[in-house]
Amino acid sequence: MIALADCNNFYVSCERVFRPHLQNRPVIVLSNNDGCAVARSNEAKEIGVPMGAPFHQIKSLCQQNGVQVFSSNYELYGDMSGRVVSVLRRFAPELEVYSIDESFLDFSGISDPLGLSVRMRRTVGQWTGIPISVGLGSTKTLAKLANRLAKKMGSGCMQVDHGDLEALGRVAIEDVWGVGKRLAVRLRRVGAHDAWSLTQVPASVVRSIGGVTLERTWQELRGTPCLDLEEVPSARKNTCCSRSFGKPVTGLVELEEAVANYAVRAIRKVRAEGSLACGIQVFVMTNRFREDQAQYSNARALSLDEPTDDPIRVIRRAKELLRAIYRPGYSYKKAGIILLDLVSSNSQQGLLFEEFGDDRTRGFVDAVEEVAARYGTMGGFWGAQGMDHSWRMRREMRTPRYTTNWSEIPEFG
């Protein structure tokens, strides 16, 4: 038996923990750059705020209905997520953290999984303030489906067995985990309108529509597990850092500064995981929504002759790539860097004819990075990152980092 614990409207719930007066009121949280609504309270959903709606399109709807609007506060959400996981782990030590707000738990051998789910849900709520729902099934896909029904019915916990025509029939085809918009259209054409009818489609038809991936989903809905619980997350293969700009950027200097900042962030992620990058890709693009403006987007990659986690080297090569794709005369909206083909620094293989790094540079880089880690991003930074940051994304309605920053700890009374 597998349980899926999923936090309800997670970002909104995090905001509510520190602002209890937001309970029972419509609340939304916006994506980076205050772009789209990415989390909505049930009240906001009822008012008709669509998922992913651009904020400028729903602004008046929100004002008319007194919707509380927040910029996203990822430091807070990340920390709250860790707290939820630590409580879940007490109930089932074999656990896969699937995303910031979802974990799969191994409930095999438990005599009363539903009873345990109810207790787990209550405890997470009491200890962290975050409401969760729990879905139970013999496969991940069924647990996911059960979770969706638990949320829909308001029951909080639910179990779905394979072959349960009633339950599977209540989940629309596009709401099945692994079936997106495109596949849903093609599946409806062959009569699969819900999870149940999908299980009745012949395997060969499923395979011709969605390949082996969809066939796995089909198997899982029929009760045959195809997706394992991954307790140890497999090593990431690439890592990306990109942002939309708060205002259009035209000059190469500003773009270079932005890309250098993204490079530093990306390399910090890589360092934290003990990995090295074997390649770098840089991309830029204009605002694809502006039909009145000339459009341009481009990307270029290079392979490093030696895997690295050295920010100096990565910044230098990233700027070379940027200069190769930069074209003057455009209004750029977004840029980013991808570090490619990450390898573990343990398996580092030196070049035959080149020394690996040099110790003095290495010591210097490590020192700067340590200062940055201890005193914040402006405590230690690289010259290429600049100080002006006029291109920085908007985050005008962000709440304090209540749990991760000493100066922002909440005071009550």
Next chain:
DNA sequence: TCTGGGGTCCTAGGACCC
């Protein structure tokens, strides 16, 4: 004026090789 960011896996097709 304003439209997110970060991932994974699979497949088709081209380049290249013998």
Next chain:
DNA sequence: TCTGGGGTCCTAGGACCC
């Protein structure tokens, strides 16, 4: 009319997820 066949590797693009 007819154009070899069978591999591997790489990349771009499509589909999905949160």
